[in-house]
Amino acid sequence: MAKVQGAVVVDKEGCKGCSLCVEACPQGVLNLHKEVNSRGYHYSFMETPEACIGCSNCGVVCPDTCLTIYRVKV
């Protein structure tokens, strides 16, 4: 079976740290960063990027559309 690898690019300034993407991720890839952006929100980031399958669930539930998802078959 072809393995897929995905990546999530987070718009750090647009993120409001609602953590809905963290909940939506089936692979537990995303988490909130311990640092904050200029507006004081703990932004989302890829904690375990190698586990990402590029399913876009995080992007679909993100209310602020600050996630861009890429996927490739390897």
Next chain:
Amino acid sequence: MELKDLIKPENLVYGKSRLLEEEIMHYCPGCSHGVVHKILAELIEEMGLQEKTIGIAPVGCAVFAYNYIDIDWQEAAHGRAPAVATGISRLMPDKFVFSYQGDGDLASIGTAEIMHACNRGENILVIFINNGIYGMTGGQMAPTTLEGMVTATTPTGRDVARNGYPLKITNLIAQLPGTSYVTRQAVHTAASARKCKRSIKKAIQNVLDKKGTSFVEVVSTCSSGWKMTPVASNKWMEENMIAYYPLGDLKDSVKGENVLEN
């Protein structure tokens, strides 16, 4: 594979719709409005309707919707969005007109307008965001507030003896002959958001085909008004709101279903 090799335009699977403005939305973290705006922008882009669409912005949190989606907008007085949409769609029948309203706007102040617009079967799409509370003004009780739900004006919970019962306005609208498609959706999970997108797409197609009013209720959260985190709000919504406002199609005249006959 290195991440930098992966992040290339040809590998893009999901990104921001071209119709969404760069401006950061004023909504609170985790607000369902953002997801519904995004779905609308994606569909208008995918269906090639940018030049044809006129949205009616409500009074409520979504009043600034015109700042976020790059289409033509008209702001309406509180609750009067369906009346304004009626005027626009009758004068410009080749346009796709939709109103975007919250529960305070649609189910309370604008009850007469929505009922009569739907009963006349105007060719418009109505997006109804139901979060059971007046979000913008500070979390007061709305007609859709659940029994026992604590709000700023019902600090001990909604008491039906004093405040009446939560209004299932979508069920009333489904009984009107002017409506062609009436559905209740949610956007709290990726699966439900994708399903909601399919429903709104169908509703838009119905309006384009001049089948009458299409009405899409989206059961939503208001984490600020409910005084919960966005994740807890979604859980609470699933357990309480969706239990009272069950998801699914209430009427689909394309398939010949009618609640009056059931």
